[in-house]
Amino acid sequence: MTRRFALIIDPVDASEERADFAETFTVVDAAAPALSVGELSTQRGDGVFESIGVVDGHAQEVIPHLERLANSARLCDLPVPHQEQWRQAVAVAASECPAGESVIKLILSRGVEHGPTPTAWVTAAPASDFTKVRQVGIKVVTLDRGYGLDVAERAPWLLLGAKTLSYAVNMAALREAHRRGADDAIFLSSDGFVLEAPTASLILRFGDRFTTPAPTGGILHGTTQLSVYEHLAENGLDAGYDRIPASDLPRADAAWLVSSVRLAAPITTIDDVDVPVDHALTSELNHYLLSPRD
């Protein structure tokens, strides 16, 4: 998955009036030097991002992603991105994506140290092939996230609701999962509640009810989870938000990690305990998630 295309967004040029933002973008070689060593994204992980799935050149759920980017920016005291400017940047990037699945990444960095403005860029790259993972499923382990469920509200400087570039812990959790022979992880709060995966949301089914941890307590509200919930509701299914004790996990009748690029990955084991896989529903969910959606 090499980045094949990248463009830099002019951060000072986000006036409401102009319709031709695309003319202000600078296309850069994704493999060539484009950022200076003074970039605060690189020095301090100081910025926010989004990853958008692209199917046959159609960028999925663009507005929900841009809304979450704006929310992350607000939580980090960054200038709120101009939605129309970024929408056009995504459209330019999507037009460079070939048939099949790709990923567009949006980055809003605090900019160069002591510089006047943030830095912003968009990249596009072919996605890894997740076809088999979507069918065969993934093994997951639970890992303590270290925070109590109520800390996000009490300590907003922990940025728990923001999708920041400071993802070293998320990556370390994935490495720990691999060390334990699993494919992915589910974070638990220090007080024993289910949260989310390092780069995905968790959806569980207990009997006829689908549930996901309520997006408080610092859980990112997953755009793919929202899409799946919309689809489940359209099919008359019961899908809600709950406070889920970790001790409920072994009772799940089905479970998925859902995210923008891998889409719905059925979970086959949690901490080595088997979870039933609903192959028919998983296949249907991925078929839906691969259809063009706005």
Place this chain on the structure above:
Amino acid sequence: MTRRFALIIDPVDASEERADFAETFTVVDAAAPALSVGELSTQRGDGVFESIGVVDGHAQEVIPHLERLANSARLCDLPVPHQEQWRQAVAVAASECPAGESVIKLILSRGVEHGPTPTAWVTAAPASDFTKVRQVGIKVVTLDRGYGLDVAERAPWLLLGAKTLSYAVNMAALREAHRRGADDAIFLSSDGFVLEAPTASLILRFGDRFTTPAPTGGILHGTTQLSVYEHLAENGLDAGYDRIPASDLPRADAAWLVSSVRLAAPITTIDDVDVPVDHALTSELNHYLLSPRD
């Protein structure tokens, strides 16, 4: 504080045998593009760093910083940096520093996504002028770090002992401190113990005893704190490591935040409670910290 000088370290060229690493470094324009958008430092804050103070061209405490960089790398499953190669890189960067105070920053990133090696670079820049801060002192507020004191040992994937590039929370804590009319912050554990500042260590004095939070519980062992302790010991003073309840803070007879570039900043208030300032000792500490040290 604009970065004036930067060099890239060849990560595959760290053989024990060669003495001429300096010939393998690539000097780059610190203001020009040098890093690609695929850099994992910039996409995920995935890497580790150190900041080294430089006084009149002499880089301070280089080996302790390189040892901590190596420890951070180990905690993050990164290739351990080759100490002699980095020592030479620091020497080259220091030779570019003018008279007065500068800062050298070392960065070891996981590299470009799906790339074969880490990326590593060193920058040098003039330091901000902290002369007045060292005399007048700083106001600090306490902020919850969200983690219990025992979490680091239980959950190493939280990388609490590593100095990673994922510093968004540290920066947000400083912004919160500024919003509250303070200059800096002291993090507390969720169970009420004193930890460290977002970019500095805390040293307190109670009566004749100097104390700092024990560098477990995910506290970074401060290189400047170690230097200060060495100096205090040479002067026959009692300096130790303790588990310090936050409720002890208002009783402190003196307090400092110490770090590699700002050095010893005396604390004048903690959460608006006055702390006595020992001007004579502070001045002596900074005189010592500004003297050439290895």
